[in-house]
Amino acid sequence: MKIICIGRNYIDHAKELNNPIPEKPVLFLKPDTALLKKGAPFFLPEHSNNVHHEAELVIRINRLGKHIEERFAHKYYEEIGLGIDFTARDVQKSCKEKGLPWEIAKAFDGSAPLGKFIAIKDLGKVDNINFELKKNGSTVQFGNSSEMIFNFNQIISYVSKIFTLKIGDLIYTGTPAGVGPVVKGDKIQGFINGIEVLKCKVL
Ligand code: ZN
Numbered sequence: 299m300k301i302i303c304i305g306r307n308y309i310d311h312a313k314e315l316n317n318p319i320p321e322k323p324v325l326f327l328k329p330d331t332a333l334l335k336k337g338a339p340f341f342l343p344e345h346s347n348n349v350h351h352e353a354e355l356v357i358r359i360n361r362l363g364k365h366i367e368e369r370f371a372h373k374y375y376e377e378i379g380l381g382i383d384f385t386a387r388d389v390q391k392s393c394k395e396k397g398l399p400w401e402i403a404k405a406f407d408g409s410a411p412l413g414k415f416i417a418i419k420d421l422g423k424v425d426n427i428n429f430e431l432k433k434n435g436s437t438v439q440f441g442n443s444s445e446m447i448f449n450f451n452q453i454i455s456y457v458s459k460i461f462t463l464k465i466g467d468l469i470y471t472g473t474p475a476g477v478g479p480v481v482k483g484d485k486i487q488g489f490i491n492g493i494e495v496l497k498c499k500v501l
Contacts, residue, residue, distance in 0.1 A: 299466045301328040301410055302457055303354075303383055307446050307472025314475050323448045323456050326400050328383075332410040333468075337497040342482060343406045346386030351480050352473035353431035353439045353488055356381040357450055358415060359467040366458040371451035372424075374463065379415035380429055380488040380495050383470050384408070384480075410470070413488050413496025421491060424450055430489040433480070441474030 305324035306312040312319055334340060342349055357375040366374060383404070390403035421427055424443060431439040443449070448456070453471060457463065480486070480500045488496030 299330050299464070299468070300461070301330070301332060301468045301470065302461065303328060303404070303470040304448065304453055304472040307448055308441060308474040309445070309447060310475035311473050311477065314477070319447065323453055325457065325460070326404055328405040328410050331407050332405055334408045334411040334498065338408075338411070339499045339501045340384065340408050340411060340480075340486075341501050342480070343386060343408075345402065345406070346389050348386065348388040349480055350385045350387045350477045351431060351433070351438070351486060352383040352385055352477050353429060353441070354381055354383050354470040354473050355379070355427060355429055355443055355490075356412060357454070357469045357471065359454075359463045359469070360465060362462070362464055363454075363458050364462045366455050366463070368451045368455040371454035374454055375418075375450070377415040377417045378421060378424065378427060378490065379413055380490050381410055381412045381468070381470050382431070382486065382488070382496070382498065383410065383473060385477075387479075410468075411486075411496060411498045412468070416490055416493065416495065428491050431476075432487045432489070433478075434485055438478055439474055439476035445474060446472060
């Protein structure tokens with residue numbers, strides 16, 4: 299199982315970090331040890347003083363595929379979930395400045411909490427999914443899948459040209475604006491179309 303993440307997929311988030319709007323999806327990977335399931339707590343990593351939450355819709359691949367055409371991509375996932383792409387922003391900044399890879403900023407243990415999935419048939423249209431992240435009861439991020447620069451099918455098609463997609467692979471599809479720091483004791487909740495699907499305590 300691999301975790302593929304898309305960076306800068308919402309214009310307002312790219313702008314808030316002063317990044318250009320990408321012409322192709324920005325990709326990076328996390329190892330399976332990044333995954334946090336079933337409301338497991340997130341332990342802040344020792345190598346950062348500024349870890350940010352990034353709430354993202356997640357698709358789970360349900361069949362093997364390579365070079366998937368965009369028009370067939372919808373057959374490769376049947377449910378959508380919510381995850382957090384925890385990012386050591388201070389470490390990422392230093393990686394960017396030095397032109398180094400992002401793994402130490404993005405792929406550390408527990409950096410990918412994952413909530414429950416909802417079947418697409420219960421969500422309605424995939425291009426109109428609301429999602430929300432609350433920190434200590436207040437909404438900090440709110441997005442809609444219609445705001446993605448690259449939609450789910452475009453992402454699957456592009457990613458499958460580079461990596462063979464296998465059953466169970468996860469794609470974190472990028473975060474809207476509103477990213478911000480988490481500190482010890484924070485309570486994080488994630489919602490899809492108003493339904494609570496993710497809970498995570500920061501320790
Ligand atoms: Zn992200």
